[in-house]
Amino acid sequence: MTSVLPRFLRAATAGCVALLAASCSPSQRGTYGPSPADVGPRTSLAPASWSAQSPAGEIATWMREGCRRPEGSRAACVERALTGLIDPAGIAKSMEVLDTLVATDEEVRRNAHALAHGLGISAYRSPETAAATFAGCTPSQMSGCYHGVIQGYFLAQVAQGQEIGTPQIDALCEPHRASMFLFFQCAHGMGHGVMALHENHVPMALEACDLATDDFIRGSCYGGVFMENIVNVTHPHHTAEGHAGTQGQHAAAGADPHAGHQAQAADAHAGHQAGSADAHAGHGAAQQAGMNHGEWKALDRNDFQYPCNAVAEKYRTSCYTMQTSAVLYFTQGNLGAAARACGEAPLEHRHTCFSSLGRDITAYAAQNHQRSLEFCGLARGLAEGMGEVWCVAGVAVNFVNLAADPGEGIRFCGLVRDERGKTECYRSVGQTIASLENTTSGRAAHCERAEPAFVITCRRGAGIQPAGTDD
Template sequence: MKITDFIPIRQALVVFFMLILIGMLLFLLSPVLIPRVSNVTAEQYIIPAIENCYAAANQNACYIQAAVTLAKRFQPSVVLQIVARNEKQPHIFQVCHEVLHFFGRAIFNRTKNVSRALIDGDATCFAGYYHGVLEGYFLENGLLGTIDDAFFAKKISSLCEQNDTTRTKKDVHECLHGLGHAFMFATDADLPRSLSLCDIFPRDDATWCYSGVFMENSTSATNKDHPSKYFKKDDPGYPCSILDEKYLSMCYTLQTQYVVNQNGGDWEQTFAFCQKIPRAYRKDCAMAIGGSISQYDPDPHSIKESCEKGPDSSDQKSCVDGVVGALGEHYNNPFDHVVTFCSILDVHKAACYQQMNNLMGNWSRDMHILQAGCDMISEAAYRTSCLQTLE
C-alpha cells in the first residue's frame, strides 16, 4: 500500500521537503545543541577531580582515573592553566604533580607525538606533565629491561633541546629531569645504569637528568609495589655513599627530600641530617630543604620561619636560595611568588634577590616578562639590580 493512497502528492512533497529542512537545521545547529565545556565548567570539573585524590583510599588509582578522564575531555593547555590558577589550594598543591604526571602519560598515549606533547605543556606543579609524557614515550617504544645505548644516543639525546623560541631553559631542565624518571622506569629502577644513561648529555644537562633518577629512587623507596633496590632504611646516606663523586651533589639533594618525606617536614631534624653528610655537600642539603619547604607550605611567612630553623646563617641562606630555585621551577610564571618571598626577609633579603637575578633567565625568554618581574620589586636598589641583570 502506497502513502500516496492516503496523502495527496502535493502534501507528500511538502512533508518531504520539511523533513529535509529540519534535518539541515539540526545539522547546522548541532554545535549549539551539543553541550560544550566552557572555561567555567572546565574549572568546576577539573579541580574537584584532582581534589578527590587528596582523600582517596587508593590515591594511585585515583590519579590514573582522573588523568585519563581529563585527557579525554580537555586539551593540555586548558588543564594546565586551570591547575596553575588553583595550585595554591592545599588539596591541589599536594597532589597536582602526581595527577599531571599521569595526565602527561595519557596525552602522549593519545597523540603518540612526544615533541608535540612537550610543546603543548608547561612546568606547572613541578612539571608533572612533562615527566608523564616522557614516561609514556618510553612505554610506547618498549624501552623496558635492556636498553640499546645506540638508540639513546640517536633518539633520546635530542628530545630536550632548546630548539625553538618558546622553550625556556626551565622547560629543558624539566624535560631532562623527566628523562631521568623515564630511565629508571625503563631500566626497572637500576639506579647506576640510569645515571650512566644520563651521561650521554653534557655535564650541566646530565645533572638535571640525575635529579630525575634520584627523585624516582626516593619515591620508589616508599612504594610497596615497586620498592627501590638502592635504599637502606637505617642509612639515609645510601646510595650516595657508593656512587662516583660527579653524582653526589644531586644525590644528597634528593636524599634530603626523602628524609623530609620520612619525618613529615620536621625541618630541625632535616637540618640535623645535613650536618651528618660530607661537608662538601651540606650546602646542597640546605638548599634542598628550602625546596622541600616551599612544597609543603606555599605561605611565604611559613617558608621564612622554616628556613630560619637552620643552625647557622650559612644554612639559612642556602635554604633561601633553595626556596627561590624551587619557586622558579614550580610556577609557570614565578616572579610574583619569588618577589613576595624575598620582600619579607630580613637578613637574607639581598641574597634572595640575587638568586632571583641568577635564575630568572631560566624562567622566561621574553624580555617583557623579565622586565615586568623586576618591576614587581618595590625596593629601588634591588629593582635596579634586577633590571641591570637584563642588560
C-alpha cells in the first residue's frame, strides 16, 4: 500500500446515460429504493411541475418552497424530497439539485455530506446495478453519494441474510479499478458498509476490511470505518431516511444500525454504556494478538486518543486521519484543544493528527484561505514546532480535495510565509496531485503553477524527478 492514500481524488465525469437509465428507471426499481409516490404526501410539496429534463434550479425552487413549512422536520422534508427524485430523474440529477440547494440554504449546506450519503444509500437497487448506480454519483459534497451506494449494498445484504466474504469484497470495487478516483471512493465506502454489517463494532469492521486481498482496498476501507464510527456518534441520524428507503419492509429486522439510538450517550453506542468502564481493557495485548470482540465503545470524551489507542497498530494511521473530528465534537469546536490533543498523540502519528486538524479547520474557516492559515497558528510551538507546519499541509490537501482542483491548494500555499511551512505545503499538494493525475506530464503541468522557487518541491511530492520526464 502506498504511503499516501488518495482521499478525494478528482472530479469524476458524469456517468453514462445508458447506465443511469439502467439503474434509475422505474423498470429497475427494487425492494430497496424509495417510491416517488411517498414524496408528496409526506412533505406537503405541491404537485411536481418539473420533468427529469428540467434544470436543477427549477426543481430546487419547488423543493425549497414545499419544505418551507413542512409537516414535521424541515430537514426530513428535504431529504425525502431529494430521495424521491432518484427514480424519475436519476441520481446525478438528484445530486445536482442538492448542490443547488447547498449554494442557497445554510441548513442544507451544514448537512450536505450526510444528505449525499443518504441519497447514495437510497439509490442502491441490487448487486447487478450497483456499479452503474455508483458511477452515476458525483464527487460533490465530499463524495458522500459514492459512500452511500456502497453502504446500501451492505445494508441490503444484511437485511437479506447474505454472507459477505473475500469473494464479495474483492468483486465489489473491481468494476471501478480503471479510475483511481472511483476505485478509492468504492473502497472507502466499503468501510462505511462493513460498519453497518457489524453494527458499528470497529474492531470487527476493521477485520472485515482485512478480508480484501488488495492492500489498497484494505487501507481505504479502514478510513471509511473510522469515519463512520465518528459520524455515527456525532450525527446518529445522518442517513435515517436513506436507511429507511434502502431497507424497505426489512427495517424492523434490525438491519438499521442507527435505529433506536435516540437515547444514546454522546460517547457510547446504545446499550454499550455498561461496558464503558472496561472499554480499554485488554487492548494492550490486543495490538499483537487481535482485538476485542466484546463490548465496544465508539468514542471517549475523556480520552482524546481513543479509539486510536485501542486498535492494532496497523490501523492507527487511518484512525488519526479522522481523530480531530471527534475531539472537536466533544470540545464544541475548540481548535486549540484539538491541536493540543494532536501534540499528545504518539510521535509516529502526530503528523497525521495535525493534518486531520488542517482538514477540519477548512470547515471552521468556511473554506477561507487566510482564516484557515490563521487557525493553524493555534498549533504553533506544538510537536517541536512542526504542529503548525503539518496543519498547514492538511489545509492545503483538503482545499485540493474539496474542489478537485490542485490550483486551490497551490493558491493556499502561496499565502504561507514560513519557509518550512511553505515547503511542506507544496510537497503535500504535489502528493495529492499524484493521486489526481496519472501522467507525468499532467502532474508537471499542475506543479508549474506553484511559486517558481517551489516548483521542484511540488514535483518531488508528485513523484517527478527534478529534471522531469515525459510519458
